[in-house]
Structures are given as C-alpha cells and as structure tokens.
Amino acid sequence: MDLATGQERSEKTAMKEPVIVAKGLTVGYKLHRERKLLTALRDITLTVNRGEFVCLLGPSGCGKTTFINAISGIVLPWEGTMEVNGAPVTGPGPDRAMVFQDYALMPWRTVEANIRMPFQFQKMGLSDEEIDARIARYLELVDLRGFEKSYPYELSGGMKQRVGIARALATEPTILLADEPFAAIDAMTREAMQSELERIVMETRQTVVFITHSIDEAITLGDRIAVISRRPGRIKEVLDVNLPRPRFDHDVKSLPEYADIRERIWDLVKDEALSGAHGD
Ligand code: ADP
Ligand code: MG
Numbered sequence: 001m002d003l004a005t006g007q008e009r010s011e012k013t014a015m016k017e018p019v020i021v022a023k024g025l026t027v028g029y030k031l032h033r034e035r036k037l038l039t040a041l042r043d044i045t046l047t048v049n050r051g052e053f054v055c056l057l058g059p060s061g062c063g064k065t066t067f068i069n070a071i072s073g074i075v076l077p078w079e080g081t082m083e084v085n086g087a088p089v090t091g092p093g094p095d096r097a098m099v100f101q102d103y104a105l106m107p108w109r110t111v112e113a114n115i116r117m118p119f120q121f122q123k124m125g126l127s128d129e130e131i132d133a134r135i136a137r138y139l140e141l142v143d144l145r146g147f148e149k150s151y152p153y154e155l156s157g158g159m160k161q162r163v164g165i166a167r168a169l170a171t172e173p174t175i176l177l178a179d180e181p182f183a184a185i186d187a188m189t190r191e192a193m194q195s196e197l198e199r200i201v202m203e204t205r206q207t208v209v210f211i212t213h214s215i216d217e218a219i220t221l222g223d224r225i226a227v228i229s230r231r232p233g234r235i236k237e238v239l240d241v242n243l244p245r246p247r248f249d250h251d252v253k254s255l256p257e258y259a260d261i262r263e264r265i266w267d268l269v270k271d272e273a274l275s276g277a278h279g280d
Helices: 006-015 064-072 111-121 128-141 156-169 187-205 215-221 257-278
Strands: 016-031 037-048 053-057 079-084 096-099 175-179 206-211 224-229 234-240
Touching: 006 128, 006 187, 016 064, 016 206, 016 234, 037 064, 037 079, 037 206, 037 234, 053 215, 064 206, 079 156, 096 128, 096 156, 096 215, 111 156, 128 187, 128 257, 156 175, 156 187, 175 224, 215 224, 215 257
Parallel strands: 053 206, 053 224, 096 175, 175 206
Antiparallel strands: 016 037, 016 079, 224 234
C-alpha cells in the first residue's frame, strides 16, 4: 500500500501549493423573516495547502459550517474572496466532497447504492466498470467489504459514517470537507474512526478541512488548527501541530508537546467555553 510517512507528508506540505485560499472573507445569511443580514464570518484569511489536514475548532454557532459552505459554494462571499484550485468559487463542484455529522445516507438504498449516488448526480466521464471498481476500492478502504447489500438501519453509527466517507472519497475529490463527522458517534468508536480517517487520508493524500468542537480531536487529526471565535466568527489563531503520524501509533497523547498545544488552545477558547457552559 502506498502509505506516506509523516516525514513525506510534512515535506509535501512544506512545498505549499495553495488549494483553498480565503482572503478577507465576510459572509453570512439573509434572515427573510426579520429582513436583516446576519454576518456569520468576518474577515477570514486562511490558506489550505495541498495534502494538508486543517481543523476548524470553535464553539457552536461560530461559523464553522459556514466556512465549509463557502468552500463548497453553497454560500458566496459578501466581501473578500474564496478561491479553490486557483479559481473563485461560484458553486458546488466534484472537486469538493462533504462528510456530514448525520451521515446523510439514503435509508432506502444499500451501502453500495449510497456510495454510487454521486456518480448518478454528476457526470464524471467514467464507465460503469470504472464506477464499480471505484466503489469496490473505497468499500475496501473503509473496511466495509461484505456489507455492500446492507441497509443503513442495519449498521452502527461508526459503520454509517464509514459509508459516508467512502461515498465522499469515491469521486476522488481534491478536497474533503468534513462537518463534525464523528460528533454523533460514541467515544470509543470515535477514537477508532479518527485513527481510520488518518490512515485513509495518509493513503489518499486528500486536502482536508475538518470541523470539530473537540480540542483533542483537532490535535489528534490536524496538521494545523484554526481556532475560531463567535459573533461574528473570526480566526483567533492558527496553530501548527508538529506531532508524528500516524498519531495513534505514536501514542501522541502521552507526549509533552501534546499537553503544550492542548494548554495553548484551552487558553484561547476557555472564556467562550465557560460562558457557553453558563448558558450564554
Ligand atoms: P457552527 O457550524 O460553528 O455551529 P454555523 O456556520 O452553522 O456555525 O452558523 C453561524 C451563524 O450563522 C449562527 O449564528 C447561525 O445561527 C447562523 N446560520 C447558519 N446557517 C444559517 C442559515 N441557513 N440561515 C440563517 N442563519 C444561519
Ligand atoms: Mg456546524
């Protein structure tokens, strides 16, 4: 198997080929009933380079999903710019694929038919044989061989999300956008899923933007972590995570660097986290 080592990966990111470039991005929503505009993100400047795994960390409502929506073209900039692969984003495209918190599987479709869906919605110029081969490869990659004919209700949360990941990856997008994909999965399975996602991404070398509100999940997965504050969402700080990969094999949680970065992030988020805990 073509596994990139941690070192190759950091050499890759050291080449710094920008894939997602947000400059002074301000964006939000029109609230029709109240006839006003809600600014969700203000003046976001962030570059994600090819092969990089960037986590967005921040409290609920700070604009994390909005940022991913701006990358995928569901919302368009009010001010500033959002470019993907060198061109302004004007709408969704097959170069970007999403993994959702609630899996977003079609309950009446089998595992195999769920993974086939993107190929039915978007013309990708692949033959039926090529599509079948893709589906088989990604089913294998997420360790779901033998479950092709199962329905979502027959699967655990972790397995459902593996279907969601396979569906996103099967189109071989440049960018994987993951919106709290493991938030609904129990704690033990969640660690296993994090470890699997890291393994998969080391193999496929996708560029990943991963949303979480778990500090540990962000440190466990990210090459960099963008900490976002609320109302309106702004980037507080972007931190580098220089821990060896695969992180689970290296038991990074026991390293002093892990505790250091955890403490730095906690210092950045604690005010908002504590006010959130008091119901603000
Ligand atoms: P997060 O993902 O960090 O929880 P969101 O990006 O979903 O935050 O939301 C940012 C802000 O934008 C919040 O105040 C939220 O209520 C508002 N918002 C999100 N989606 C919509 C929408 N479709 N219409 C109106 N307001 C929205
Ligand atoms: Mg969200």
